[in-house]
Amino acid sequence: MAKKAVEGVEEYPDAAGGWGALRAVAAAVRGQMAVVNETQSLLKTNQPHGFDCPGCAWPDPKHTSSFEFCENGAKAVSWEATSKRTTPEFFAAHTVSELWEWHDHDLENEGRLTHPMAYDKASDRYLPISWGEAMARIGAGLQALPDPDMAEFYTSGRCSNEAAFLYQLFVREFGTNNFPDCSNMCHEATSVGLPQSIGVGKGTVTLEDFDHADAIFCIGHNPGTNHPRMLGTLRECAKRGAAIVSINPLRERGLERFTSPQSPAEMLTGASTQLSSAYFQVKVGGDVALLKGMMKTVVALDAASVAEGGPGVLDRAFIAEHTDGIDALLADLDVTTWEAIERSAGITRAEIEQLGAIYAKAERVIINYGMGITQHRHGTGNVQQIANLLMLRGNIGRPGAGISPLRGHSNVQGDRTVGITELPNQELLDGIKRVFGFDAPTQHGHNAVAAVRAIRDGRSKALICLGGNLAVAMSDPEATYPAMRGLDLAVHIATKLNRSHLLIAKESIILPCLGRTEIDVQASGPQLVTVEDSMSMVHGSRGGLKPASEHLKSEIMIVAEMALATLPATEVNWMELVADYSRIRDAIEGVFPAFKDYNERIKTPGGFRLRNAASEREWLTPGKKANFLTFPGLYEDGADDDAVLTLTTIRSHDQYNTTIYGMNDRYRGITGRRDVVFVNELDLASRGLQHGDLIDLAVATPGNGARVMRRMTAVSYKIAQGSVAAYYPEANMLVALDQHDARSGTPAYKSIPIVITASAA
Numbered sequence: 001m002a003k004k005a006v007e008g009v010e011e012y013p014d015a016a017g018g019w020g021a022l023r024a025v026a027a028a029v030r031g032q033m034a035v036v037n038e039t040q041s042l043l044k045t046n047q048p049h050g051f052d053c054p055g056c057a058w059p060d061p062k063h064t065s066s067f068e069f070c071e072n073g074a075k076a077v078s079w080e081a082t083s084k085r086t087t088p089e090f091f092a093a094h095t096v097s098e099l100w101e102w103h104d105h106d107l108e109n110e111g112r113l114t115h116p117m118a119y120d121k122a123s124d125r126y127l128p129i130s131w132g133e134a135m136a137r138i139g140a141g142l143q144a145l146p147d148p149d150m151a152e153f154y155t156s157g158r159c160s161n162e163a164a165f166l167y168q169l170f171v172r173e174f175g176t177n178n179f180p181d182c183s184n185m186c187h188e189a190t191s192v193g194l195p196q197s198i199g200v201g202k203g204t205v206t207l208e209d210f211d212h213a214d215a216i217f218c219i220g221h222n223p224g225t226n227h228p229r230m231l232g233t234l235r236e237c238a239k240r241g242a243a244i245v246s247i248n249p250l251r252e253r254g255l256e257r258f259t260s261p262q263s264p265a266e267m268l269t270g271a272s273t274q275l276s277s278a279y280f281q282v283k284v285g286g287d288v289a290l291l292k293g294m295m296k297t298v299v300a301l302d303a304a305s306v307a308e309g310g311p312g313v314l315d316r317a318f319i320a321e322h323t324d325g326i327d328a329l330l331a332d333l334d335v336t337t338w339e340a341i342e343r344s345a346g347i348t349r350a351e352i353e354q355l356g357a358i359y360a361k362a363e364r365v366i367i368n369y370g371m372g373i374t375q376h377r378h379g380t381g382n383v384q385q386i387a388n389l390l391m392l393r394g395n396i397g398r399p400g401a402g403i404s405p406l407r408g409h410s411n412v413q414g415d416r417t418v419g420i421t422e423l424p425n426q427e428l429l430d431g432i433k434r435v436f437g438f439d440a441p442t443q444h445g446h447n448a449v450a451a452v453r454a455i456r457d458g459r460s461k462a463l464i465c466l467g468g469n470l471a472v473a474m475s476d477p478e479a480t481y482p483a484m485r486g487l488d489l490a491v492h493i494a495t496k497l498n499r500s501h502l503l504i505a506k507e508s509i510i511l512p513c514l515g516r517t518e519i520d521v522q523a524s525g526p527q528l529v530t531v532e533d534s535m536s537m538v539h540g541s542r543g544g545l546k547p548a549s550e551h552l553k554s555e556i557m558i559v560a561e562m563a564l565a566t567l568p569a570t571e572v573n574w575m576e577l578v579a580d581y582s583r584i585r586d587a588i589e590g591v592f593p594a595f596k597d598y599n600e601r602i603k604t605p606g607g608f609r610l611r612n613a614a615s616e617r618e619w620l621t622p623g624k625k626a627n628f629l630t631f632p633g634l635y636e637d638g639a640d641d642d643a644v645l646t647l648t649t650i651r652s653h654d655q656y657n658t659t660i661y662g663m664n665d666r667y668r669g670i671t672g673r674r675d676v677v678f679v680n681e682l683d684l685a686s687r688g689l690q691h692g693d694l695i696d697l698a699v700a701t702p703g704n705g706a707r708v709m710r711r712m713t714a715v716s717y718k719i720a721q722g723s724v725a726a727y728y729p730e731a732n733m734l735v736a737l738d739q740h741d742a743r744s745g746t747p748a749y750k751s752i753p754i755v756i757t758a759s760a761a
């Protein structure tokens, strides 16, 4: 039966990439860059002497010879390098109450912020303010707090190592470890889970490992949209015959087929490369079950091989020499029934055995994963099951093999490396004492969820945001918005206006900063900053464009000025550090010996790799071994109630987190709208619903109040039965603040039990 026509909803027939991607770039550039020389800036993206693309944290190939094409990188760059401006005249023309009613796209689409602004209650407007006056108010506001732990210092992952390091230095000298950051909503399950498993909280692979892997698994990430340059790598892997296996509730086009805009032959003939050789549509939240099923299969294959006098499938030497905990894991796999696994994973035993066999057959395996794994109530457990599976065959710490968490923001990993963390370790505390002479606070601070709770409960009264859009990115606007409106002081260091800036505190200040693409000149001349990608490569980034306004300051200068305004007796010579950023790098090296010869090593094109002990099979765990960590039971929210579906929240192709570039989601066939919910056709039919119907989504967990998202359009989609998907951030109204991974605090954005019904007429 033909589906009924629904406005803005169509099947997307093509491969990912191709001319559609080129057309989208042209449109993005046309929409934003009327004046600036767009080709000049785009061509400098991810080049040895250019700036690091603010789009994602996928690494650059070692020998970047030509511009590496990336549609969403181009969107990110043109969105920042736009010729549009959000000026004092704009703020004079619109009250904050009026702006609150605007769509998130329209707020940011006004362009770059140009002046420091402060909210004026009498006129309900943001009015221009001098930098000096802004800093005086911030310093006074922070000093007025009875306790430094009553302030929260948020970081979004775009800021450089240098800015992040100075920021944590300022905050620690001020006296708190309250560092909520975007990583708490993102890969915190990795940062907590992997150190327990393998002793480091980062991925172990390098880009070169992809040249040697026989099988590459992609679990719970969508590279066609979120890491588009990865498609070029996967294409190479597919062409040389490596198995690529995708595990994802949705059929994502970017994991299926790719036409490389870099390949004249493919572009001219319309040919494409098949990426995934196998695709398994796991139920949302079914990954633990599926991974346990794969491990059961590997163990069974091993037993069969040994019974026939063969060498077995497990890497016994690795397990004996390098690991602890195998017995408990085997015992747990033994008591986990196939019936329970099938029900929770939503795919059959035969399919899982096929997956296990692909894994067991490959000599070298890389497993990539993203938010589909981490943003669950058991995100940490999920991550650790991936490590277990790899360790069974010694797939960590040798060429062509390893674990590969795909980080989000372009420098979220670097920010953590240089000290943005609510749980400082001894190395950091000692390092600060050694280099700067003061005792940094040791008490545990707040992560993102804890920070919002503290603000909600009135225990924190000041919020400083180094980038980002905390209120919209966070779960539970019902709790977060009123909380932020109750602050005494809110300061936003930003490039663009967003909704968080409109949650007015007693004192609200917006400080406009330079972006990555722009020239940053300090006392010693033009400056370079550094970032760390998903694979621990640290390299330089130098902007080339004229700043969007003469009033902008670098994030680094802004942090230093805040410190001077807040800490009259500071031990740090802030302006000396700001005058020449290589001095900040020297200080980073002083605190963290891993950055030895920092300034020297970033001179090499492509930079240098921070040492990763696990990739050398040195295990920095308490027992000095890698640990098999057992996950008790399965993750079965709602699994036994047929009425309940599990909602996951995903990114469209036209957004960067809370930044909505446009209303299309090309690879999923959506044009001009975001009010859609992707549902399996059998789930629609069993509820008497049809493609195109208006539906309400009601949260099914008891005790979380009546959370209902109304009048969404149901789209019959290639999604696992029992699972539905809607766009982030809109669906955050369905995620209670308390729904998060108990171990890492990562909000469970990707498993919300819901019931869907037809909307009232």
Ligand SMILES: Nc1nc2c(c(=O)[nH]1)N[C@H]1C(S)=C(S)[C@@H](COP(=O)(O)OP(=O)(O)OC[C@H]3O[C@@H](n4cnc5c(=O)[nH]c(N)nc54)[C@H](O)[C@@H]3O)O[C@H]1N2
Pocket (backbone or CB within 6 Å): 055, 056, 057, 072, 186, 219, 220, 221, 222, 223, 225, 226, 227, 247, 248, 249, 250, 252, 282, 283, 284, 285, 286, 287, 369, 370, 371, 372, 373, 406, 407, 408, 409, 648, 649, 650, 651, 652, 653, 655, 656, 657, 750
């Ligand atoms: N263009 C662009 N690039 C970006 C971003 C952006 O918004 N736009 N954001 C950046 C950031 S901060 C991040 S963290 C990354 C995010 O990159 P991704 O991790 O790719 O992020 P999501 O869009 O959240 O998609 C997760 C994928 O997981 C699948 N999924 C959902 N639930 C489950 C599940 O239970 N199990 C499994 N196996 N899969 C599931 C979804 O279908 C989707 O394909 O991208 C970064 N890069």
Ligand SMILES: Nc1nc2c(c(=O)[nH]1)N[C@H]1C(S)=C(S)[C@@H](COP(=O)(O)OP(=O)(O)OC[C@H]3O[C@@H](n4cnc5c(=O)[nH]c(N)nc54)[C@H](O)[C@@H]3O)O[C@H]1N2
Pocket (backbone or CB within 6 Å): 108, 156, 157, 158, 159, 182, 183, 185, 186, 187, 371, 375, 408, 409, 466, 467, 468, 469, 470, 472, 473, 474, 475, 493, 494, 495, 496, 497, 498, 513, 514, 515, 516, 555, 649, 650, 651, 656, 657, 658, 659, 728, 729, 731, 732, 749
């Ligand atoms: N439901 C649901 N919620 C989620 C997620 C999900 O998958 N589902 N994903 C989560 C994830 S992975 C993340 S990382 C968070 C993202 O959370 P955030 O990092 O807080 O959000 P962004 O949308 O990336 O922030 C956008 C803002 O950053 C500012 N900005 C841009 N560039 C710069 C710059 O160079 N400097 C400064 N100072 N500011 C700049 C602009 O003002 C812009 O409005 O959201 C989380 N929320």
Ligand SMILES: [Mo]
Pocket (backbone or CB within 6 Å): 182, 185, 186, 187, 407, 408, 409
């Ligand atoms: Mo992220």
